[in-house]
Amino acid sequence: MFNKILIANRGEIACRVAATARRMAIKTVAVYSDADANAKHVSVCDEAVYIGGSAPKDSYLRWQNIIAAAQATGAQAIHPGYGFLSENEEFARACLDAGLVFIGPPSSAILAMGLKAESKRLMGLAGVPLVPGYHGADQDPALLQREADAIGYPVLIKASAGGGGKGMRVVANAADFASALASCRREAINSFGNDAVLIEKYVQRPRHIEIQVFGDTLGNYVYLFERDCSVQRRHQKVLEEAPAPGMTPALRQQMGEAAVAAAQAVNYVGAGTVEFIVEQRPDGSMDFFFMEMNTRLQVEHPVTEAITGQDLVEWQLRVAAGEALPLRQDQLKITGHAIEARICAENPDNNFMPATGTLQVYGLPACVTFERSNGGVRVDSGVREGDAISPFYDSMLAKLIVHGDSREQALSRLDTALAQTHIVGLNTNVQFLRHVVQSRSFVQADLDTGLIPREEAVLFKQEKVGLSLAVASVIAHTLQQERCAQAQLAERAGWLDPWARRDGWRSHGPSTRRFDYAFQGQVHIVQLTTLHDGALQLAVAGEVGGFSFVPLTQGIDVRFAARRQIVSVYRKDAVAHVFTAQGATEIIAIDALAHAGDSQVEGGRLTAPMPGKVVSFAVKAGDKVSKGQPLAVMDAMKMEHTIAAPMDGVVAELLYAPGDQVVEGAELLKLVAQ
Structure with missing residues (x-):
């Protein structure tokens, strides 16, 4: 077993890995950027090394600096966490070349599964069911349009090198395809450095069910059952639960064996997740299709830990050290039901706009932290009260995980825990999560990826206090x-x-x-x-x-x-x-004396809702615009955000150029009312 490992990530996952390593008597090294100098993950590790500026490209994505930090501190292995370099085959290969153990799959497996088109080809050869679509190398926009027309709308455009909902667009008709493709490619090149896409049939009322798989260096494979991740916004998961409601033992075994076959096809080692899109038929039966394989530990792994009683990070460390899998397939059992809620700094009532600010109050429910306990409430968090939430990284603050004897008990426990979560200083999705958990569709397990828009009337702009x-x-x-x-x-x-x-x-x-x-x-x-x-x-x-x-x-x-x-x-x-x-x-x-003389008249301003970069303007000075018309696109927290006209008017002046960095509240352009 390792004496010391370096954690090439930040936030909650870095704290999570450090907790397991500490329990296993393994020392840990943190890496940090300018923005993270005082972050929680830095303090919980035994050592910490500075690796660069706040922007990921200047720090957490600079694998040369990370490898140098591991060598300088005497670390024997690197845990990539999830996000950043966790699915970067070049980084995995560089670790091996430097004499370091990459705690994850071999670079060949990452490469095979990293490009969605290639992974679909491999899965087809392995006999794993596929969704009808185009996965070819020819990326001519006219060809892609013809392929989409042939598949039939709606279709899903997906960045071939993508993940996390980025570089993904649902297109309802042929007229919208070209603009959606351009936006998808732009986001893909910014996030992954690769604008290749694939086109697939968009399955109606789909469920997103994934299988946790593990392989070791000795050729052993298991699946640790499934997670339902159907509740999503912007193609990113909001709530995850295990086991999946309505799952039959026969379908579970069928999907599990297909996931293992996918892992075996690329000689996979370590923790991985095979994601399936599940079509719900009118008779209640379900059919599944391979979507992608995430060659890393997933954000939602705690629900699997809760129902199996296993520490998946410990499994990762043992497998990376050359040990056999801790359990065989027939030794794995499901106990109870677990649900995870992602607590994010964002405003659900403003199209889930990410939020920045200081955690003035960060009150969490009574819980355990990073434990394998099969009962109660668990919180995985990488922030503390008083921390500043910057625009440089993902908006997730914490994961709230509950476990119960039944789904009903877990639901009740989750709602209570969310009610006890008090965060002040910036917008969060905590109350939105409560609305989802209390919604008819979620309570009755009427699940699909369209749950949030379907329940829109009871999820957004709700005032429950009075x-x-x-x-x-x-x-x-x-x-x-x-x-x-x-x-x-x-x-x-x-x-x-x-x-x-x-x-x-x-x-x-x-x-x-x-x-x-x-x-x-x-x-x-x-x-x-x-x-x-x-x-x-x-x-x-x-x-x-x-x-x-x-x-x-x-x-x-x-x-x-x-x-x-x-x-x-x-x-x-x-x-x-x-x-x-x-x-x-x-x-x-309201203090009437303090506000005497204040003016509320302010018109014609369009300001940046958060710090970020101007991607493009859709108008120029002198253009007439209508209320709701898109005017500009910003990139912040790894997502694109469209700025729309608040009224009819004429564009008087553009105050920035594409590529400019802007602070929150910066006026982007001037609009004069007609």
Whole structure:
């Protein structure tokens, strides 16, 4: 076994590998960029080596620097994690040439499976079912258009060297093919340095089911069952679960054996995932087709660990050290049900726009971390409270994994854990995940890759807390803060000046205190009345009722108008974030004096929603545009984002050129209303 390994990755996966290595008494070396100098993965490893600038191309993609770091620190092996260089056959080969063990498959297997067209050819020879499509080397746009027409729409354009949903477009009709192809190729060349694509029939109501496979250097292979990854946005996974709902033992064995055949066809070693697109027939039966093989550990591997009780990273390390697989196929069993939710810095209500900022609050549910436990809640995370989330890397903050005796128990446990996840400082998808978990389709396991658009009405722009509870919560928090400040003042002074009391008591009659709040785009005037006996009464938008609260160790017990709720409130300046069992919301306290003279008039500006690079402009100065018309394309967090016109108007000026880097909020162009 190895004495020391270098982890050629960052974030959650680097922390995950370090945890397993520590348990196995293996020392670890982290690598880091400028942006990651104080990152969590740096602190949890035994050593750390600086490898370059913040952009991946200047650090985590520079494999020469990573190999040099491994040699300088005496590491015997390199674990690539997932993403970055994990599926780079040149890097795997370079590790071998440098006398280092690459903890993954041989470079030949990565090469064979890395190009989707070639992998389809190999799978066809191995007898693995394939989706009808074009996987040829001729990339002439006219030929690709003819092939798509022949296959029949809708079709799926996929970057041949791609993965992670990048360089992928669904095309509904022939008229949209050319523009979709151009966009797909542009994203592919930026992400993978290769703009070759393949065209496939887009399967209607498909499920995305993948099989975890493992091989060793002694010729042994197993499959560790399946994961259902059908819930996706932008072709990227949102929720994953194991086992797949509705899976029969016969189909599981058939898919598992096909996955092993795929691995054997390329002499695979280590952890890999064979992904299948599954067609659901009207009679309830399912048919499957090979989609691709990911030649690495997957983000969603914890659900497999939960139902099998195995540590897949430990398996990787043992296999890479030349040991046999820890278990045979007949020794592997499924226990219970597991679900993983990817917690990301993004705004689901704004087309899942990635978000940047500082984690002012990063509260997680009671959980275990990087453990193999078959019960409870697990969180895999590579960030800490106070960390800055930059635009340079993937938007995933953490993975929340739950395990239960049944799918129903796992669902309940997941929703509770998400409700206990409190993140403040930037937009996240936590509440969106709760909406998905509570949706009819997910609860009833009516799964396919179109679940999110199908359930759109109950997933986006949902306000579950409501004005009354939000106001009652933030007022309770305000009063509690005032009482704490008053108590501290009295403690310092040794006595309490009766004129400094702020409890609203009057010697005769009630007293009323006014609060102004902005909630869901509207301003509300709220009145808090202290009655002569000291009782409180709250009036919110015509609703009047008794009000009281009790501070707890975790949160505040708030009672208003005969309703009781335990809430958590985090306030910074005027903005308060309220977390409840129903959901979370934001409310803003208005100080009329502080905002006197502010102007809200600002028209004709189009600004960058986040830091990134300008890819292209679709207009020029003097062009007339209509509301909703695409104006510019930005690249940020490895994804393309289209900036559209907020109104009809005329383009007055372009303020940047394609290729320019821009900061969040930078004005990209000026638009004059017609």
